[in-house]
Amino acid sequence: MYYPWWYVPGLTAPMLIAIIAVVHVFVSHYAVGGGILIALENQFAVKTGDKLYRDYWYKHARFFVLLTVAFGAITGVGIWWTIALASPLATEMLIRTFVFGWAIEWVFFIIEITAAFLMYYFWTRLPEKTHLVIAWIYALAAWISLVLITGITAFMLDSRGLFAHWSETGNFWHAFFNIQFLPQTVIRTGAAILLASLYVFLHAAWSFRNVNITANSTADITKEDSVNSELFHKIVRRMSRPLIFGIVTVLLGVIWWFALLSPNVLLVMERSVLLNILLTLFFGLCGLMTFLIIVGPILNPRSINVGFALCLFIFGLTALASAEFIREAVRKPWIVDQVVLGNQIYAGEIAERQKNGFLRESYWQQLPTEKVQLGGMVFMYHCNNCHATNHGLSAVGPLLYGESKEKIAETIKNLNQPAISMPPWCGTDEELDALAEFLMTVRPAK
Numbered sequence: 001m002y003y004p005w006w007y008v009p010g011l012t013a014p015m016l017i018a019i020i021a022v023v024h025v026f027v028s029h030y031a032v033g034g035g036i037l038i039a040l041e042n043q044f045a046v047k048t049g050d051k052l053y054r055d056y057w058y059k060h061a062r063f064f065v066l067l068t069v070a071f072g073a074i075t076g077v078g079i080w081w082t083i084a085l086a087s088p089l090a091t092e093m094l095i096r097t098f099v100f101g102w103a104i105e106w107v108f109f110i111i112e113i114t115a116a117f118l119m120y121y122f123w124t125r126l127p128e129k130t131h132l133v134i135a136w137i138y139a140l141a142a143w144i145s146l147v148l149i150t151g152i153t154a155f156m157l158d159s160r161g162l163f164a165h166w167s168e169t170g171n172f173w174h175a176f177f178n179i180q181f182l183p184q185t186v187i188r189t190g191a192a193i194l195l196a197s198l199y200v201f202l203h204a205a206w207s208f209r210n211v212n213i214t215a216n217s218t219a220d221i222t223k224e225d226s227v228n229s230e231l232f233h234k235i236v237r238r239m240s241r242p243l244i245f246g247i248v249t250v251l252l253g254v255i256w257w258f259a260l261l262s263p264n265v266l267l268v269m270e271r272s273v274l275l276n277i278l279l280t281l282f283f284g285l286c287g288l289m290t291f292l293i294i295v296g297p298i299l300n301p302r303s304i305n306v307g308f309a310l311c312l313f314i315f316g317l318t319a320l321a322s323a324e325f326i327r328e329a330v331r332k333p334w335i336v337d338q339v340v341l342g343n344q345i346y347a348g349e350i351a352e353r354q355k356n357g358f359l360r361e362s363y364w365q366q367l368p369t370e371k372v373q374l375g376g377m378v379f380m381y382h383c384n385n386c387h388a389t390n391h392g393l394s395a396v397g398p399l400l401y402g403e404s405k406e407k408i409a410e411t412i413k414n415l416n417q418p419a420i421s422m423p424p425w426c427g428t429d430e431e432l433d434a435l436a437e438f439l440m441t442v443r444p445a446k
């Protein structure tokens with residue numbers, strides 16, 4: 001094989017990627033949406049001369065820059081680390097195809113980080129108008145980096161080109177402008193704004209948690225309280241709009257995404273109970289959030305507190321996580337659609353591997369002479385990207401409960417039928433026998 005394998009016990013390596021990626025998405029979307037909100041609301045504060053409102057955004061920017069720059073950068077690198085270990089061939093393929101894209105992304109990332117620091121540290125020192133320009137530079141650079149990354153991640157899940165087929169041209173732009181690029185850009189932009197508004201709700205509710213916001217101008221309320229209470233309600237009222245905008249944009253984008261899905265992917269989704277549950281959860285949470293925003297921030301802005309903001313925040317994160325999970329899961333058996341398979345080989349290699357053997361002696365390893373060990377190695381390359389061994393996620397042992405060696409060999413031989421989420425069996429009869437032998441050691445007997 002080209003690279004060594006990586007086994008993460010129980011969890012499986014791709015699930016580790018999924019966890020880090022989802023945590024990263026929670027922060028990276030805020031980095032984009034928050035930038036847009038900071039620029040928009042600053043512009044509004046400058047235009048209306050509302051110094052207090054602008055001061056709140058200064059306070060918010062501190063939290064924003066700390067979280068997005070530190071945490072976003074760490075989890076972003078975490079993704080590279082895990083994908084390179086779990087799917088080295090796919091990572092190599094993406095680097096080769098998109099090297100120009102990463103370069104552009106890097107340039108925008110530098111602009112983004114520089115603008116973020118300038119925006120925060122010079123908030124009170126620069127003239128308001130100049131400061132606003134920097135805030136808009138940040139927002140634009142962050143959004144462009146979202147667009148760039150979306151082209152690449154969408155390609156992994158659907159390599160059909162919008163203008164021409166990448167597989168026929170090998171052209172960077174044909175890969176970048178893939179069929180799913182536009183709807184996913186719309187979904188991510190909506191999600192960024194939605195998520196950022198939820199962060200602002202939570203941050204504002206926490207910052208003003210000690211303010212007496214329920215009493216109106218009665219005697220026991222201090223002047224400071226009433227000023228703060230006004231400010232808090234202004235933030236709540238203003239943030240309801242991007243929240244609704246975000247939800248509507250995400251839903252429109254999702255409908256567009258559905259309309260462009262290939263029949264194969266639709267089939268994978270329909271066959272999977274888990275994906276159906278997640279899809280229901282996603283739409284249910286979008287509906288619930290819309291309802292809560294209407295009865296809360298829009299109709300009763302004074303009823304908002306930390307608990308309410310936290311609930312909305314958790315619902316938003318859960319909806320986003322389920323959408324990401326579905327988006328990633330439907331690509332099986334591919335890691336990169338139509339290019340790299342889940343068993344760590346290129347699509348064009350299947351026939352040759354079936355004839356000459358799936359495993360090859362390589363720089364990395366010598367093939368073991370012992371049968372079960374050889375079978376274990378076949379498992380690590382051919383199955384480990386989707387199945388744990390005897391315990392854990394989609395563990396193959398329990399899936400083969402009580403089966404005979406002959407039956408197991410039969411299942412492996414027809415790996416991609418009737419199942420459609422698995423690659424075809426890509427080895428020789430000898431490798432098949434070794435794998436069946438290994439699987440007998442992990443499957444529970446009757």
Ligand code: HEC
Pocket residue numbers: 271332333334342343379382383384385386387396399400411412415419420421422423
């Ligand atoms: C790309 C991901 C992927 C790879 C690689 C993969 N599987 Fe699967 N496997 C799945 C999925 C998803 C299912 C669920 C069935 C479905 O709906 O397609 C599954 C189901 C199974 C089942 C239970 C279903 C049945 O038909 O009885 C067994 C057994 C199994 N896989 C064994 C293996 C073995 C052995 C390998 C390696 C030779 C392997 N899988 C490689 C994704 C994969």
